[in-house]
Amino acid sequence: MTESPARTPQTERTRLMRQRLLEATVDSLVELGWAGTSTTIVSQRAGVSRGAQLHHFPSKQDLVVAAVEYIAERRREELFVDLDLLPEQGRTRAVLDLLAGQFTSPVFLAALELWVAARTDPDLQAKVAPFERRVGRETHARAVELLQVDESRGRNRQLVQATLDLLRGLGLAATLTDDSARRASILDAWAETLDRELER
């Protein structure tokens, strides 16, 4: 990690404390769900005093919205692998695995808790929805790059969107039962379909 030389020990300590709080929020969402997550539990898990926690994130909503942003940033980073590392043979299938990771990771589970909580909480929805749209656009753009297609051609754009929606659906199914064998078989068939149907 390269640190800015202008960063003082104090701001660095603050940054690390905020990061611990956000990571603890994500972990709590994954393990305990939305209803089980509270600012008290998060401050305990992060080893941060209640006072310091409340100073940075006065409410559960503040904490969770900040954690969503942090979640999305982590989700994005996972996708920026070196394109040269993808195999020539079975490249589409490898891209599907990479993208699928976005919809089965702990980060997806935390985001799922947020989406579902936001569905019946208008304040939370107002904060989460625009953000999710932006993340959706960014993930779509990266999927286009990974699949190396020109999305102005044919039905490429819709097929990339369908791929991401398929992966979201598989991710949701995986939260209830371990269906990794079923998922692998579906992704094999999907990769073959994409290779035939995408206009390259």
Added chain:
Amino acid sequence: MTESPARTPQTERTRLMRQRLLEATVDSLVELGWAGTSTTIVSQRAGVSRGAQLHHFPSKQDLVVAAVEYIAERRREELFVDLDLLPEQGRTRAVLDLLAGQFTSPVFLAALELWVAARTDPDLQAKVAPFERRVGRETHARAVELLQVDESRGRNRQLVQATLDLLRGLGLAATLTDDSARRASILDAWAETLDRELER
């Protein structure tokens, strides 16, 4: 509705009361979410006394598990339209619309609340998961009938599974934002793809 002649007015009243409770549970899950749903709220909404409600469903868990079964039954019925009513032209697209209804209806939203609650609640998961697997198998079998394919041929089985997972992913996306135009465009492209890729 054909009633059994052996059914007494008393059992009929009980059946209707149970039905009101289960429908109120689903409505409450849709409007208030898992955390906002309680036995008190459900008995108020159903217009059923607390005593009668507790007699039939002693806990939130009992009530919700019974409601899941009721949900699944309602989900199933929606799919049993007369096959002759589907158009000859654009049949695959019409089937996709019919199946998509399973993943955007209030019934899907109630089920989504259950799935997500069950993810971090082992007792609830033990009750919901086998049930969801059964519903998944039934929906798959019906999709095969609606699409009129032999699933032992080629990649038909995987393509039908992928279709249902795609629809689940679209359903989840629709809970946060109204993306019906996007969905229609994806389903247009997917219907064309299925018509080319399914072996009939």
